[in-house]
Amino acid sequence: MSVTAAKGFTAAGIAAGIKENGNPDLALVVNNGPRRAAAGVFTSNRVKAAPVLWSEQVLKGGAVTAVVLNSGGANACTGPQGFQDTHATAEKAAEVLDGHSAGEVAVASTGLIGVTLPMDKLLPGLEKAAAELSAHGGEKAAIAIKTTDTVHKTSVVTRGGWTVGGMAKGAGMLAPGLATMLVVLTTDADLDAPVLDRALREATRTTFDRVDSDGCMSTNDTVLLLASGASEVTPGYAEFAEAVRTVCDDLARQLIGDAEGASKDIRIEVVNAASEADAVEVGRSIARNNLLKCAIHGEDPNWGRVLSAIGTTGAAFEPDRLNVAINGVWVCRNGSFGEDRDLVDMRYREVRITADLAAGTAEPVVIWANDLTADYVHENSAYSS
Amino acid sequence: MSVTAAKGFTAAGIAAGIKENGNPDLALVVNNGPRRAAAGVFTSNRVKAAPVLWSEQVLKGGAVTAVVLNSGGANACTGPQGFQDTHATAEKAAEVLDGHSAGEVAVASTGLIGVTLPMDKLLPGLEKAAAELSAHGGEKAAIAIKTTDTVHKTSVVTRGGWTVGGMAKGAGMLAPGLATMLVVLTTDADLDAPVLDRALREATRTTFDRVDSDGCMSTNDTVLLLASGASEVTPGYAEFAEAVRTVCDDLARQLIGDAEGASKDIRIEVVNAASEADAVEVGRSIARNNLLKCAIHGEDPNWGRVLSAIGTTGAAFEPDRLNVAINGVWVCRNGSFGEDRDLVDMRYREVRITADLAAGTAEPVVIWANDLTADYVHENSAYSS
Incomplete structure (x- = not known):
């Protein structure tokens, strides 16, 4: 169920050709509202990938309408070209999703550091992904963000009339500065960005931030929480924060359970x-x-x-x-x-x-x-x- | 040549039965003077082995007449019994070396943490080692302190009429807080303890302290520098410090070259x-x-x-x-x-x-x-x- 377990979200996961082996490598998650509130936490590594620098700016506005995630390349340490590529990705997503602004499109990338993304494959891939957006697409999106993960990771908690769902990837370079790896959480609870931000920071501090598989902090860590308000329910803060923490804890535990080469x-x-x-x-x-x-x-x-x-x-x-x-x-x-x-x-x-x-x-x-x-x-x- | 390259020193290395496989495991280094000046640096790990706690006290006096070193057991995390065993080792060494004080006997141990030493083997071994003391014993002493080391490590520098020699062991848990592993350096230069201390700290800061094989700081790191004065030469400080640094640098490089499992x-x-x-x-x-x-x-x-x-x-x-x-x-x-x-x-x-x-x-x-x-x-x- 993943990121589409909560009402108001559609998602897709496709093979755009970014990975040479033809595996799925591009995910798109869209918040169809009515609300588009969002919060995010990012790596505290001072060497940050272009999509992290971009998405940090987007999240300052407190609104995200879509998230583009790719595996097959981290777009980290790629200079001005890397930032231009992230910008072009957001612009393209805004274009294929009529009526959206690039300034409300978050981007996340994962893969090898130091190589630029094949934009001639990624941009057409976004058109294909947009065409496949579905309220049942959460599973495919979770699969498309895998790198060395052997399984895709999803988690869902449903409370009285509202839901928190999520997906995660991460198997190596897995030691958080603030958060680690790529995670998208969605909820149909009717909450504003400051509440989402507080709940997300509290949850990640004691879940993702306490996972340390190999001591190596990533340049691309991103955890996003998007709220659609589609349930028309506004839960109390404590109950909502507990649900977010439960999903984060579950996903963090799945990351450790699938860490590269681990037997314990x-x-x-x-x-x-x-x-x-x-x-x-x-x-x-x-x-x-x-x-x-x-x-x-x-x-x-x-x-x-x-x-x-x-x-x-x-x-x-x-x-x-x-x-x-x-x-x-x-x-x-x-x-x-x-x-x-x-x-x-x-x-x-x-x-x-x-x-x-x-x-x-x-x-x-x-x-x-x-x-x-x-x-x-x-x-x-x-x-x- | 090792620790007996400098005039005024004798040494021995024997198999006392501390190691179950019968390999050499006990070394004794004796400064026969006329001077008995010494300096030492130790691990900055806050969990310190009993011999480190003992030798830190000994070195405060600025004089060391003998060093007992054993492999086959670190005598770390062994409680009051471990400290009593180190004390008994120094007392026994003072006894077998007529006219020495236990307060001038430094002790160093290496091996598994958390097990006590077999004193019924170590103490008789000291008698045997004392009987084998020789001005050519430096090589055997260097061999007796090996644990997972595949080769023993020695280094000698001779300048105008005086010499600095040394031996080292260390292959794992090899990341310095101040110094790392066990090292004994000797010189026949005629220098007092404060000069030795300054030269040793300057040398270790840019040699052993800049070796980081596996990020794991030991509980037993010990580096000692003993001066016999037997050359009757008092070199200038800069020249002496350079010689100490050269020997430390050579030994540090040998440690990295023999680190556990390393191929690069x-x-x-x-x-x-x-x-x-x-x-x-x-x-x-x-x-x-x-x-x-x-x-x-x-x-x-x-x-x-x-x-x-x-x-x-x-x-x-x-x-x-x-x-x-x-x-x-x-x-x-x-x-x-x-x-x-x-x-x-x-x-x-x-x-x-x-x-x-x-x-x-x-x-x-x-x-x-x-x-x-x-x-x-x-x-x-x-x-x-």
């Missing part, structure tokens, strides 16, 4: 930190430790690598008060060895690490990561991506 | 930064980017991954002024594609990346790193280390 999904929970910021710093340091990621791949409960990662942070803690559990077994107590590590069962894909800083009363923070595998190395060394 | 040594040079700190931050960010490390392994000049790594830093730069060369080919100019990437020849082990920030006039900074390979994953997932 690692749930890192940091408890009893002095502050939320400390907990996030510690969780992210653990998530990015290559030696630990290798050990998890080898089903080795190597808690010493967890401690060596915690030790590189500036978080408040005393080394001799740290505790670590792996899959519920407290293998490290008071900074030293605890329960027998042979008790840890690591056969399953999900591995749970709990780091107890014993330093305060902050709410627990969860960071999701993946293991480091020979398949990851192969996927990112055998060809350019 | 990556020399990352950051030029035209606004400050040295900016250059180091950018170089380290590039060095730690897993996607780039995979690309280099695949001999793919994927400069987009260099830019995405630079973009995550806080260094001064404008994205559209960045330039990147790989093995001398400027594949990225002004933040966009430059010379043809097919011109880049990456067949050899050494790969040179130049990142031009076009932001200032700071001196170039060089960071050494390795690629990320399936062999690295295997070596760090197939068994505990």
